[in-house]
């Protein structure tokens with residue numbers, strides 16, 4: 001099994017701490033949408049003390065650790081659960097220590113601070129986004145059909161027909177950056193991320209049996225839980241090193257990959273083009 005950064009990244013990206021029902025996810029989301037100033041304050045202090053040396057006291061990147069506001073793991077976290085699960089194990093082999101002494105309440109405070117910071121960063125980026133008219137729609141169109149390879153999956157007369165009327169420009173840009181999670185949209189029903197078509201999938205192959213492919217509900221060093229979207233069946237396996245074999249695939253890998261290479265101008269041009277599809 002490949003243990004490169006890409007694998008670990010997308011595995012944890014997809015991780016949902018427990019197989020909770022749609023109801024409890026709905027409740028969690030609802031609670032999360034009200035920022036708790038006290039929790040954010042406590043989380044900020046804790047982060048400054050425990051994580052600041054490596055990730056920066058504002059979490060935007062420090063001496064050795066990455067910018068946590070750009071971490072998919074943090075962005076996908078719900079109320080500190082995924083973050084907590086990650087922190088208890090860490091990635092000691094890559095310089096990220098494990099924090100197994102922190103309580104659930106502390107994990108939740110850290111998450112509150114990080115989610116709030118992400119909100120503020122996103123808002124700051126909105127000012128750039130509102131400059132949307134500076135984008136060159138023609139250049140965006142060329143990228144769409146050419147180097148960006150968007151046209152291999154999308155079409156201005158098919159799935160993107162009227163997309164410029166459907167979303168406000170900033171929402172449109174947000175959807176391009178992070179198309180996962182329609183549940184987060186006002187129109188989308190709250191439901192577990194692993195039931196969405198775009199959920200990260202994995203194929204598990206045991207030495208004896210046939211392989212099973214499903215959306216990742218949970219993937220840790222110790223176990224893997226998959227959900228078969230066509231049957232609603234949930235399966236789990238204990239993991240022991242490379243057994244069973246687990247291969248992760250992200251239907252949105254193209255989006256993840258393209259963004260790492262884009263400039264602000266590319267982003268403006270593409271948004272201007274998509275916004276013109278009224």
Ligand code: HEC
Pocket residue numbers: 005009047050051052053054055064065066068070071072073074086087091094095096097099110
């Ligand atoms: C000694 C330095 C150090 C400390 C202290 C530290 N980290 Fe890290 N952290 C790292 C490094 C290095 C990585 C990147 C690991 C890798 O390349 O996979 C990382 C990765 C992470 C990631 C994963 C990012 C991603 O999406 O891949 C999260 C989340 C994280 N750290 C949170 C924290 C939090 C929260 C704390 C404090 C409780 C903390 N870290 C303390 C060095 C540190």
Ligand code: HEC
Pocket residue numbers: 144148149150151152153154172175176179182198251252254255258270274
């Ligand atoms: C390999 C296939 C693939 C490629 C290439 C690709 N996308 Fe996507 N894109 C998807 C999938 C899958 C979705 C999720 C669709 C859904 O949830 O309905 C998506 C969603 C989106 C959305 C959100 C649509 C919505 O209604 O919310 C936007 C905007 C978008 N892509 C823009 C782009 C742009 C711009 C490019 C080229 C730079 C691109 N995509 C390249 C597969 C792709």
